[in-house]
Amino acid sequence: MWLTIDDKQIEAKEGMSVLNAALGAGIYIPHLCGHPDLEAIGGCRLCSVEIEGMDEAVPSCMVKVQEGMRVTIHGPKAEKTRKTAMELILATHPADCTGCPKYGKCELQSMYQYLGVGPERWKKKARTVPTDDSNPLIRHLFTRCVRCGRCVRACRDLRGVKVLDFQKTDEGVRIGTDGNISLKEAGCKFCGACIEVCPTGSIMDALGQIREDVSYGESVVPCRTxxxxxxxxPRYLRYIKEGEYEKATAVIREKLPFPETLGCICNHICETACKRNELGKPLSVCKLKRTAAAVHSDEWKKNRKTAAPTGKKAAVIGAGPAGLTAAYYLAKKGHEVTVFESNEKAGGQCRYGIPSYRLPDEVLDREISDILEVGVSLRVNTAADAPEVLLKQGYDTVLIATGTHKGIRLPLEGNMLPGVMLNTDFLKDARRNQIDDPGKRVMVLGGGNVAYDCARTALRLGAEEVHIACLEGGDQMTASEEEIREGRDEGIILHSSHSFLRITGNTKVEGVELQKVEKFYFDENRKAVIELVEGSRENIPVDHVIFAVGQAPAGTEELGIELNPGFFVKVNSSFSTSMPGVYGAGDVVTGTKSVIEAIAAGRKSAVEMDRYLGGDGDISEELLEKETADPFLGRTEDFGNLKRLSPALMEPQERKKSFAAVEQTFTCGEAKCEAGRCLQCDLRLNLTNPRLWNEY
Structure with missing residues (x-):
């Protein structure tokens, strides 16, 4: 139907409000309580207009369009109503805007500037209600509230959580919870919709939640960042909550070719960033990923696309997570990719550095097979030639992704005695079933996850007593809480805050001499400073010692490229080495980090190598059609106090007898419950951002 607004004829759909019809046609009508995603209530009166045939100005958000309707925005009655309404709002609003985080992007500020209105005509009525910083994730600055009701409608109607409402108090009407209880007690889901729709900055993210070093969207969804x-x-957790595991796996695989592998062993730094930490413990993101991927559906493959052959050839040295990831994406871009692996099987440290009780062979084999399906050629038991030679053999580009397979031996007295082993050799030999006697009493030196891998592997190989000693205190160890707890349950004896002085013995290992650490820290030059406790020396009798104090690359000095200290490959921001056409990625560049970081490096190096080969560098893929998430959350009893679930573990006395997987996957019921704890922070970004008047 057609109507006229300020002498301009526009077309509108039946049932639309005059306000939305005008805004949709690019005609601005002032409004504050109205929001594109919320039902109108006409409370602020700022959208008042004059309509032919009506005696008084009316809120345009409450009037439906009619055929032939004639609307005047700036008539005298409408202007008077708007200005009076704005002056009333400003009478109780702080006069100084400069200290407000919303300064320059506040809808109220924009509105009174547009109207040319100030609070001068009205006697200021100060509101001294203190800011409420008591709730996690959300702070409420009552003095900035204009009682537009947007937050109430977002909470009640849009999200269905029904926590916020107008409350009568001694200071007047304000937004709050029934009974003035905390948001957590009231059942808030901390989705942030109230923050997103607030026009003035009265409801804000708690201090520190929005980071200045990343975009707003990245701050709002910190796990993804x-x-x-x-x-x-958040997207794949929603699918898991709904029991749609195939869809969840497709979402994960849009970024990762190793979903189940990561579900077993990822260091899950996303969980450290999870906002749910403010309510107790984070989502079990890693284990939920494993549950989805363990369904083993090939449904995602139907949308996997591989480009036509480009005629370009790429060589990848090393079949670890970084190398295989890069190979996968390069092959999908149509390049001919050959991966060289000196070991008998692909997988890198996932295969030879992580015990099978954490990452079973069949999981790794299955996901490597998926990678090879896109046309990657794998040559195992094959040491690659130097990059310069490979380039002369016809390869157009080379990626070095050889990892860090060389253990580090500390310069201690006795470090070469029979019975002393390096972490990399020990774990690799164990994975190959080449260790007959791990020793009866074993000492592992180091405090990270690899140290626990060595210690727990020694137990499974038949060691009767296993110790771990490290310089760090228990709360400073780099090993995960899970590793420390599971190791303790299996009987591993931890000597934290201890320095290793020497390995004792004449013809073979007989013990390790330790001394308690008083202080351990790094000075301004990153040099370790260790202060020991006098008179605390002790000798722990053992017959085998395993160094687990770090790893380094092997053989990089023979590659003919520039290296960093420690024989790590030197690359620039585009992963290029000093030799044109040769790239580096993963642990061989960064030092030993995590599998997820190696995979991310593999992705980024594939982007740069594709560009070098003449491609556009776009390796993104959509394995699942985008679906608009339901904004309605509904209420969940005691949502803020829901406990984190963990998958079942094999009993300690049973699990240390074999290399069977220690951890089970979530049951479907457990997975749905755990995924249901997600705050779904990303739904905030689906809310429409109202345009200010100067954007029309």
């Missing part, structure tokens, strides 16, 4: 591969975590 923290993930090195930027996996869309």
């Amino acid at each position: 923290a993930c090195p591969a930027h996996t869309d975590i």
